[in-house]
Amino acid sequence: MTKFQAPHLEYSLIAPLLIVLGVATLGVLVEAFVPRERRYLAQTVLALVGTLVALGDTLWVFGKLNPVHGKVHPGFVVGQGSLALDGPALFCWILVLGFSALSILLFAERRLEGGVTAFAGQASALPGTEAEREASTRGLEHTEVFPLMMFAVAGMMIFPAANDLITMFIGLEVLSLPLYLLCGLARRRRLLSQEAAMKYFMLGAFSSGFFVYGMALVYGYAGSMDFAHIATAVASGTGAHALLLGGIGMLAVGLFFKIGAAPFQAWVPDVYQGAPTAVTAFMAAGTKVAAIGALFRVFFVAFGGARWDWMPMAWIVVILTMVVGSLLALAQTDVKRLLAYSSVAHAGFMLTALLGARSLADIGPGNIQPVQAVLFYLTTYGLTNMAAFAIVTLVRDSGGEATSFAAWTGLGKKSPLVAGIFSFLLLGLAGIPLTSGFVGKWAVFTSAMSAGAWPVVIIAVLGSATAAFFYVRVIVLMFFTDGATEGPTVAIPSVLTTVVIAVGAAGSLVLGIVPGPLLDLLGRVGEFIR
Amino acid sequence: MSFPWLSVLLGLPLVGAVLLVLLPAGVAAINVKRAALFISVAELIIGASMALRFHNGDGTQFTEKHEWIKAFGAHYALGVEGLGLSLVLLTVILTPVVILASWNDGDEGRWGPKAFFAWMLALEGLAVGVFAATDVFLFYVFFEATLIPIYFLVGGYGGPNRAKAAVKFLLYNLFGGLVMLAAVIGLYVQSARHHVGASGGPSYLLSDLSKIDFGTDVGRWLFLGFMVAFVVKAPLFPVHTWLADTCEEATPGTSVLLVSILDKIGSFGMVRFCLTLFPEATHWATPTVVVLATISIIYGALMAIGEDNIPRLIAYTSVSHFGFIVLGIFVLNSQGLSGSNLYMFNHGLSTAALFLVGGYLIKRRGSASIKDFGGVEKVAPVAAGLLLISGLAVLSLPGLSPFVSEFLVIVGAFVYSPWAGAFAVTGIVLAAIYVLLMYQRTMTGPLREDNAGITDLNVREIVAVVPVIALMVILGFFPKPLLDMLNPSVHHSLVQVGAHDPGPNVTPSGSSDEGGAK
Secondary structure: OOOOOOOOOOHHHHHHHHHHHHHHHHHHHHHHHOOHHHHHHHHHHHHHHHHHHHHHHHHHHHHOOOOOOOOOOOEEEEOOOOEEEEHHHHHHHHHHHHHHHHHHHHHOOOOOOOOOOOEOOOOOOOOOOHHHHHHHHOOOOOOOHHHHHHHHHHHHHHHHHEOEHHHHHHHHHHHHHHHHHHHOOEOOOHHHHHHHHHHHHHHHHHHHHHHHHHHHHHHHHHOOOEHHHHHHHHHHOOOOHHHHHHHHHHHHHHHHHHHOOOOOOOHHHHHHHHOOHHHHHHHHHHHHHHHHHHHHHHHHHHOHHHHHHHHHHHHHHHHHHHHHHHHHHHOOOEHHHHHHHHHHHHHHHHHHHHHHOOOHHHOOOOOOOHHHHHHHHHHHHHHHHHHHHHHHOOEEEOOEEOOEHHHHOOHHHHOHHHHHHHHHHHHHHHOOOOOHHHHHHHHHHHHHHHOOOHHHHHHHHHHHHHHHHHHHHHHHHHHHOOOOOOOOEEOOOOHHHHHHHHHHHHHHHHHHHOOHHHHHHHHHHOOOOO | OOOOHHHHHHHHHHHHHHHHHHOOOOOOHHHHHHHHHHHHHHHHHHHHHHHHHOOOOOOOEEEEEEEEEHHHOEEEEEEEOHHHHHHHHHHHHHHHHHHHHOOOOOOOOOOHHHHHHHHHHHHHHHHHHHHHEOEHHHHHHHHHHOHHHHHHHHHHOEOOOHHHHHHHHHHHHHHHHHHHHHHHHHHHHHHHHHOOOOOOOOOOEHHHHOOOOOOHHHHHHHHHHHHHHHHHHOOOOOOOHHHHHHHHHEOHHHHHHHHHHHOHHHHHHHHHHHHHHOHHHHHHHHHHHHHHHHHHHHHHHHHHHOOOEHHHHHHHHHHHHHHHHHHHHHOOOHHHHHHHHHHHHHHHHHHHHHHHHHHHHHHHHOOOEHHHOOOHHHOOHHHHHHHHHHHHHHOOOOOOHHHHHHHHHHHHHHHHOHHHHHHHHHHHHHHHHHHHHHHHHHHOOOOOHHHOOOOOOOHHHHHHHHHHHHHHHHHHHOOHHHHHHHHHHHHHHHHHHOOOOOOOOOOOOOOHHHOOOO
């Protein structure tokens, strides 16, 4: 009988992940043992403190890579080769945890709904029934959203750090399942919310199926799930090429679905619109970081040698995503849906960095690298989007959030400050200079152009012009059009939402004016460990 | 470390704009306006003292350079040569004029005078930045950033269709700007490939970029990227349509800032970037650009003749004049180029005067249509006189400053090709028609009954316009100081682009004007 070998785990390095999972589990226990009236406070504090501690710990681990000065450490492969804690992975962790901390503040906002959170009082009560009314009058809330969210955060951390396909799939599922649930928990417009959850779940499950099939094909090709082994197999080129191509394609379907890239973007508008806005903000920022991180790792580390095989597909997807996102956004008349389509367009802009893949020998000293560019873009996009969705929660009428364009007309007169900040954020999303969005766009387009993908850059630039049009249309609505005197009001949020808006807007501004330090930092650590 | 003149000139109005917005709501509107005027006059004084410190022929001066975004090779680098300084001066001269002339125009807009003057000051600061940037990335940032103040100035204050006009303005310019972005990114790729930066990395400094030999194909594509943006900005046929629509709706002050200052970015950019960085592509594109410019001259003038709306008419005259400016640049000889450089300054003055005086009259009459005026000189002789002088300046009457520049451009055009010269000359004739027809229809003849209520200009309005007219008269008779300032940079541009003036015809009887084109 062979002796059982206990797996060797580097606890100090993966502590951030363990903290998040621990907090999530503790959150479940809180639901079980803490009296209902104290749960809100307990869950909020637990989730927030846990996230911040995990964030601090991640920064400590990140510090071991010498990101600022000294010789850069390439990173650590931990957990028996299942997780790669390199610069991109750890930076994704920092982003995910930072955005989660902000999302928790949005989740915990109670003032806007008159003393309860924006989540359904009792999800099991059917919409429009006596039970629902009763839950509402008793002021019930689902504090389970906090542990659910923490599980999703854990998934978002595993996903971009996974160093083999199995771990990556686990990350994918752990991040997705809680999100499906969270999407269906809106307090208002519950049918829309449940429809969104259903759609997201069905399509998400389908795309996971593709992902698993892709794993199987790649395993058939390389004889291993491990990225390093797959890379070796690709380099030697001995396996059946058809298996590899099929595998890459199937894996790409799963990943592009999560990113919301065309032609797998169909769920995005419905889910973004139907989900509670706090969840949408979390999803838009967190899922993108995790999925982009994972996508780049798979394509650069495992399939980097097969670049010429997947590059044509990547070109098509990138161009299609930009075109579909920016053209369909033109026809929207709802702010949330507009932001959803804009997120599709932005997915396309981000993915242009994927076309910047080159052999390391071609990248000169001090040149912008694709990973560096996309991570910067993710930072700016996440911050801007967080704040934008937070502002969406403020504009309300008797039916809850009022997101139609008609409701936003003339907002500049009712609340110049909120409309002004929102305009600034929109200009940031449009990529006007002196906002962070511009620097991000510049960085990803540059890395694509450096690799010779200039036709894509030209389409991207034209797409940006189209995108600018629909962002500006909202500014026109808010400032240059007279709205009805009654209609929605701008609610005064508690300090929680205010913090999110302030952090997002300030981050967007600062990264627009002094992007240098962050770019330099990412330039140092933006290299996958292989 | 010398005194950062340009940073101060750039920062003062921006800080002033922020302070203006932060003024407590209780501050009376009159004091807001005074503060704005004070800031712009202080800016003018700084600009004037810079002009006195400027040494003609010493190349780029008042330079500042700090690394900004190392990964991009971008610098906060400022500096002006003759052309840049002349446009900076134009900016600081016209801003107080516009503020004084638009004293009450901000009251009726969407957000009141505070935001109106704050946007104007912000625009002034950003415009200085555009003309002073010696780093392409910084230039691009300012180039795009100037769109925002104008967008809000047009969209917030102006005629009934202002929102639509503002969007049209923004989309045209954003389109041009984004095409330029592709070229700016291309420059980065090239600079990284050629290792021109100080540490072997990429660099956006003009001084570094001008060392690169881009090769024929790359150079031409990049040139086109820049040129599209500049042609939209200094509107040439066929991408000029936004200008008339915008000017129709904007307040006269906004139109001055837009046409007199911001549109110069286009022609300035052609000289500073297209000629300097892409000499081969410039020669390649010259025939096309000359044709487009000539079409603009004639087309703009014809449209102006047929136009009934006064601001639109002025906008079309500018399309025609930008045709002259671009023509002068691309004939690639010293007469044409120095004429163009001079024209950029003079066109700023003459158009400003015409927009402002026209604006005074439109405000009094309540209509911008020429048909609604008649015989106004009887009730408002001062306004009529100022309109006439500004109009004569626009049609380049000798003795007023635009004449010198237009003359030089036409000489340059004849040197380049008699055909180009011949077509350009028709622009002068047509200019006389549109200006004098407008004057005749609005000012002369019997006084219409509904015009009897038009009052003459008040002291503030006169004080605002007189400096501009005085400057046109002075420079009309004595353009030498300005030409001395501009000529070294003209020479520099021509050396960069590798163009030589055709040698003078040395046969004793020949005159230099008949020198052949080649």
